[in-house]
Amino acid sequence: MATTTSHLTNVKSTVHFSCISNQHRSHLTTKLKPTTVRMSMTQTPYWASLHADVEAHLKQTITIKEPLLVFEPMHHLIFTAPKTTVPALCLAACELVGGQRQEAISAASALLLMEAATYTHEHLPLSDRPGPKPGPMIDHVYGPNVELLTGDGIVPFGFELLARSDGGENSERILKVMVEISRAVGSGGGVIDAQYMKTLGGGSDGDEICHVEEIRRVVEKYEGRLHSCGAVCGGVLGGGCEEEIERLRKFGFYVGIIQGMIKWGFKEDHKEVVEARNLAIQELKFFKDKEVDAIKTFLNI
Amino acid sequence: MATTTSHLTNVKSTVHFSCISNQHRSHLTTKLKPTTVRMSMTQTPYWASLHADVEAHLKQTITIKEPLLVFEPMHHLIFTAPKTTVPALCLAACELVGGQRQEAISAASALLLMEAATYTHEHLPLSDRPGPKPGPMIDHVYGPNVELLTGDGIVPFGFELLARSDGGENSERILKVMVEISRAVGSGGGVIDAQYMKTLGGGSDGDEICHVEEIRRVVEKYEGRLHSCGAVCGGVLGGGCEEEIERLRKFGFYVGIIQGMIKWGFKEDHKEVVEARNLAIQELKFFKDKEVDAIKTFLNI
Numbered sequence: 001m002a003t004t005t006s007h008l009t010n011v012k013s014t015v016h017f018s019c020i021s022n023q024h025r026s027h028l029t030t031k032l033k034p035t036t037v038r039m040s041m042t043q044t045p046y047w048a049s050l051h052a053d054v055e056a057h058l059k060q061t062i063t064i065k066e067p068l069l070v071f072e073p074m075h076h077l078i079f080t081a082p083k084t085t086v087p088a089l090c091l092a093a094c095e096l097v098g099g100q101r102q103e104a105i106s107a108a109s110a111l112l113l114m115e116a117a118t119y120t121h122e123h124l125p126l127s128d129r130p131g132p133k134p135g136p137m138i139d140h141v142y143g144p145n146v147e148l149l150t151g152d153g154i155v156p157f158g159f160e161l162l163a164r165s166d167g168g169e170n171s172e173r174i175l176k177v178m179v180e181i182s183r184a185v186g187s188g189g190g191v192i193d194a195q196y197m198k199t200l201g202g203g204s205d206g207d208e209i210c211h212v213e214e215i216r217r218v219v220e221k222y223e224g225r226l227h228s229c230g231a232v233c234g235g236v237l238g239g240g241c242e243e244e245i246e247r248l249r250k251f252g253f254y255v256g257i258i259q260g261m262i263k264w265g266f267k268e269d270h271k272e273v274v275e276a277r278n279l280a281i282q283e284l285k286f287f288k289d290k291e292v293d294a295i296k297t298f299l300n301i
Numbered sequence: 302m303a304t305t306t307s308h309l310t311n312v313k314s315t316v317h318f319s320c321i322s323n324q325h326r327s328h329l330t331t332k333l334k335p336t337t338v339r340m341s342m343t344q345t346p347y348w349a350s351l352h353a354d355v356e357a358h359l360k361q362t363i364t365i366k367e368p369l370l371v372f373e374p375m376h377h378l379i380f381t382a383p384k385t386t387v388p389a390l391c392l393a394a395c396e397l398v399g400g401q402r403q404e405a406i407s408a409a410s411a412l413l414l415m416e417a418a419t420y421t422h423e424h425l426p427l428s429d430r431p432g433p434k435p436g437p438m439i440d441h442v443y444g445p446n447v448e449l450l451t452g453d454g455i456v457p458f459g460f461e462l463l464a465r466s467d468g469g470e471n472s473e474r475i476l477k478v479m480v481e482i483s484r485a486v487g488s489g490g491g492v493i494d495a496q497y498m499k500t501l502g503g504g505s506d507g508d509e510i511c512h513v514e515e516i517r518r519v520v521e522k523y524e525g526r527l528h529s530c531g532a533v534c535g536g537v538l539g540g541g542c543e544e545e546i547e548r549l550r551k552f553g554f555y556v557g558i559i560q561g562m563i564k565w566g567f568k569e570d571h572k573e574v575v576e577a578r579n580l581a582i583q584e585l586k587f588f589k590d591k592e593v594d595a596i597k598t599f600l601n602i
Contacts, residue, residue: 069497070488121453125428126445144427148449149496152422155453156487159460163479171472178464178479186457187371195450196370 046297050088053101054108055079061109061161073142073150074157081116084223085259085298090230092295093248096287099238106165107177107233113158114185115226120151122195155185170237177233184229194222215264216272220253223260228252247286254280255298268300277301347598351389354402355409356380362410362462374443374451375458382417385524386560386599391531393596394549397588400539407466408478408534414459415486416527421452423496456486471538478534485530495523516565517573521554524561529553548587555581556599569601578602 062078064071087108094104125144140147159178166174184190197218231252235245257276266273277299284292363379365372388409395405426445441448460479467475485491498519532553536546558577567574578600585593 067494067497070494074488118453121449124449126425126449145500148422148425148427149493149500151453152419152456152496153488153493155456156483157489160480160483160487160489163476163483166473166476171476172467175464175467175472175475179461182457182461182464186461187375187454188458188461192450192454193368193371196368199446199450 046092046294047085047088050091050101050108051083051085053091054087054105054112057105058109058112062157070150070153073146074153076141077120077147077150078113078116078154081119084115084226085255086115086226086230087112089227089252089255089295089298090234092298093231093234093240093252094238095234096248096290096292096295097235097238097240097244098290099234099240103239104234104237106162107181107237108230110158110162110181111226111230111233113154113161114181114191117151117154117158118185118191118195120147120154124148124151173236176236180229180232180236184225189221190225190229191222194218194225197221212272215261216257219257219260219264222256223263224253224256227256227259231255243286247283251280251283251295254283258299262300347393347595348386348389351392351402351409352384352386354392355388355406355413358406359410359413363458371451371454374447375454377442378421378448378451379414379417379455382420385416385527386556387416387527387531388413390528390553390556390596390599391535393599394532394535394541394553395539396535397549397591397593397596398536398539398541398545399591400535400541404540405535405538407463408482408538409531411459411463411482412527412531412534414455414462415482415492418452418455418459419486419492419496421448421455425449425452474537477537481530481533481537485526490522491526491530492523495519495526498522513573517558517562520558520561520565523557524564525554525557528557528560532556544587548584552581552584552596555584559600563601 058078062071062075064075090104090108090111091101095101123140124147125140142150158181162174162178162181182188186192197214228249229252231248232245235248240248254276258273258280261270261273261276262268280299281296284296359379363372363376365376391405391409391412392402396402424441425448426441443451459482463475463479463482483489487493498515529550530553532549533546536549541549555577559574559581562571562574562577563569581600582597585597
């Protein structure tokens, strides 16, 4: 996957793109993300097959029904949002601790929904956001009003899916997972914090320079926190013990750092990526009696 | 309360304000809502004391902490959103079926949070929404970007609050309540549907006429559904039996019709309001062995 990324690599401490302009960033992200996914799909990595399972589950669950005004854009925005490795990691973590993939499918689906809602709202044209710039743009099939409402509808639906998934004997695990997801996607030091940093914080050194450290901080809160959450949810639902779950929390965090930094344009052999990979491998050593090859593929090795 | 509402009353089948312009509607709503609340506070009705309990609980839970960028606007937007009778009805329903107020306080708080998030997003200046018009306006202390993010952060926090509220023996009830809340505030024929109808549906008879039937349909999905949800959540958490919960579902729906129609400018003696009140009283007859005086106050009698 390394070869698909951009020229913004091997820098020592700064990367030269805008810290201030969110538009610029989105543009960069959009440019990189599909490439990454496309490459992965060609190699059909493990996560892609897990992701396909989550999408299949969601397609069964979210049928396009009346009112079409509500469900058509919902369907569209859920299935066209860029794929991430978060829902797949949830399933892989569940299997690692000895659970069945099916036990974590609702949590993985909820995570996919949360990410789709976040992506939708991140690209809403608000009156205090910069206007369109040259370069590849997000394709807005629906108006901002519909995108706002759809994002708002998707989040509770994710929680509903999870709350409904319990046959009766698993409710405490489900509630635990809900707290994890709420915090990661909400204001508990996760996605919302990262979005504040991205859209309001700006760069400290002017318009066109972003320190690696700044990107790293955003990635920690965004991709780091989400992947960490995905791994924990899988561990909880697969029946992992407390120590396993805490190892998965850290492992997921490092996976997020790797995936996030690469999305921002860093190469596979960048110091931050290599370091995160080594730390992730350390966490996996705890699972020496388990089958770790599958979950190791999330480290892009 | 009847005397505080507007001149838009006692019409037979149409009310003369804009169906197309959402701005116009918000303006009308904003004009009426505070008046209604202010009057109620002077009379210190039962619901106001219950609402104060919910706010006190939330103020303990949501402290203003770091990052201030996140928690200051969250605090502000939660506590300045217009008060509704939904969270209070949740507590009253819990007490009606023999539960303790404390058992439903997290659900009531979650409902307040969901309503605050909805209100915040309803007033976001989006590029496809009409610009400001003359008349009292929403006071935007924060920029649209912050309001969007804050709304997005409040919703998961509501679910987290609920998920955390369980001591261990109550998890199935909590999950049941989560499904109810998710559907009511999401795309399950509740708030999102109403918002689509309000902002996209428009009126069938042009710009300046709204049929009572159209308003009624919006009120059913918005206030009707939310109050119904509040009453059900209280009933479930208070340990009500299935029949009690279904009676509360209908009772709450009629309370919502009354509160919603009055918010839209209809008088207490309008046909729709009187009819809803009579139907609500019918539902209460099922609780003949219980103390119904408290919950009856939600009917404005």
